[in-house]
Amino acid sequence: MAVNGVSTDQALLDAEHELWRTSFSYIKSMAVKSALDLRLADAIDHHGGAATLPQIVARVAVHPSKVPCLRRLMRVLAVSGVFSVQQHQTVLPAAIANDNGNGAVITNGVGAATANGNGTAAEPLYALTPVSRLLVGSRSLASIMSMILDPAFITPFLGIGAWFEHPLPDPCIFRQQHGVALWKMADKDPAFDALVNDGMVSDSSFIMEIAIRECGEVFQGITSLIDVAGGLGAASQVISKAFPGLECTVMDLGHVIAKAPSSTAVKYVVGDMFESIPPADAVFIKWVLHDWGHKDCVKILKNCKKSIASGEKGGKIIIMDIVVGARPSGEKHKELQVLFDMYMTIVDGIERDEHEWEKIFVEAGFSGYKIIPVLGFRSIIEVYP
Numbered sequence: 162m163a164v165n166g167v168s169t170d171q172a173l174l175d176a177e178h179e180l181w182r183t184s185f186s187y188i189k190s191m192a193v194k195s196a197l198d199l200r201l202a203d204a205i206d207h208h209g210g211a212a213t214l215p216q217i218v219a220r221v222a223v224h225p226s227k228v229p230c231l232r233r234l235m236r237v238l239a240v241s242g243v244f245s246v247q248q249h250q251t252v253l254p255a256a257i258a259n260d261n262g263n264g265a266v267i268t269n270g271v272g273a274a275t276a277n278g279n280g281t282a283a284e285p286l287y288a289l290t291p292v293s294r295l296l297v298g299s300r301s302l303a304s305i306m307s308m309i310l311d312p313a314f315i316t317p318f319l320g321i322g323a324w325f326e327h328p329l330p331d332p333c334i335f336r337q338q339h340g341v342a343l344w345k346m347a348d349k350d351p352a353f354d355a356l357v358n359d360g361m362v363s364d365s366s367f368i369m370e371i372a373i374r375e376c377g378e379v380f381q382g383i384t385s386l387i388d389v390a391g392g393l394g395a396a397s398q399v400i401s402k403a404f405p406g407l408e409c410t411v412m413d414l415g416h417v418i419a420k421a422p423s424s425t426a427v428k429y430v431v432g433d434m435f436e437s438i439p440p441a442d443a444v445f446i447k448w449v450l451h452d453w454g455h456k457d458c459v460k461i462l463k464n465c466k467k468s469i470a471s472g473e474k475g476g477k478i479i480i481m482d483i484v485v486g487a488r489p490s491g492e493k494h495k496e497l498q499v500l501f502d503m504y505m506t507i508v509d510g511i512e513r514d515e516h517e518w519e520k521i522f523v524e525a526g527f528s529g530y531k532i533i534p535v536l537g538f539r540s541i542i543e544v545y546p
């Protein structure tokens with residue numbers, strides 16, 4: 162707060178606090194990355210969803226010399242809401258119990274325990290929260306988070322200041338950093354390809370089950386669906402299970418389709434969405450258009466329109482992507498949507514508001530659209546020819 166135009170000390174300290182918090186946000190990201198690398202959530206899950214530090218240490222690959230530091234990592238993850246922490250009475254080894262009988266904090270090698278003088282101590286108990294529950298089990302988001310936090314995806318952002326300052330020839334910061342476009346790198350480097358594809362599978366497996374529950378009606382009444390740039394087809398696998406009568410085909414680049422699962426109800430075809438898209442009643446296109454600029458999106462959607470023109474029923478495009486500010490939950494998700502928009506500079510992509518989407522649809526020759534904002538920070542958009 163300012164008094165006569167001069168900030169009070171409290172206002173200065175509050176502002177300093179915010180500046181540090183924002184500048185230190187990357188420590189939270191790196192703590193999540195450590196949790197993923199060490200599989201901390203799995204270790205806690207193994208103990209029924211809550212575990213002491215010694216129990217966690219017994220299940221993760223932490224070097225003994227780093228064990229004392231793990232408590233500090235757990236504390237960051239706890240203040241970030243990834244885990245919760247409670248005190249838990251534990252019987253102390255005799256040497257420790259005798260060492261300190263006055264309730265002072267002592268360290269037993271893996272964390273801080275408070276001795277209470279009767280041979281027991283309050284040992285922190287770390288528990289899974291709704292956030293870390295998303296990192297365990299069959300619908301885990303661990304792979305997509307590992308992808309986002311991989312050095313290949315982080316390092317381009319270290320040069321973002323210079324990217325803004327200079328008229329660099331390349332609008333794409335990934336290519337600027339790595340000398341090759343993301344999808345080209347995926348083609349050439351199998352480990353990177355697996356990182357991307359597995360990440361996408363984890364995201365699709367998670368969000369598509371919710372999509373089917375929240376707005377499954379968008380897939381009703383169509384008999385064939387082409388999942389454009391569908392990766393390894395996790396989204397189509399979920400759709401196909403929910404609608405067994407619906408013939409689902411995934412189209413993607415050759416190096417992706419080569420790794421697609423075989424013997425499933427879903428078909429896979431190699432194709433380039435900038436060239437042509439096989440005919441179907443409806444096109445599904447998830448988390449693709451935000452990778453591309455306006456002109457490229459118009460081109461892709463024109464090809465989508467040609468695909469459904471030859472289909473018999475349905476005749477629509479089903480887009481899953483962010484619509485920045487889409488109501489009713491626009492304000493709640495605005496921060497994440499804006500962060501995503503900045504993030505998409507990695508491939509010279511963009512997150513669009515309704516107006517920007519509409520311009521693309523009109524230019525691609527579509528007559529109408531409907532935004533269904535029921536997927537958290539993302540929406541489904543139905544687009545009609």
Ligand SMILES: C[S@@+](CC[C@H](N)C(=O)[O-])C[C@H]1O[C@@H](n2cnc3c(N)ncnc32)[C@H](O)[C@@H]1O
Binds near residue numbers: 364412413449452
């Ligand atoms: C962000 S991923 C999305 C994958 C999938 N739709 C999902 O959400 O899980 C983008 C996909 O676009 C594919 N892709 C890139 N360029 C393509 C092109 N020209 N034609 C077809 N697919 C392409 C990539 O191989 C990758 O699988």
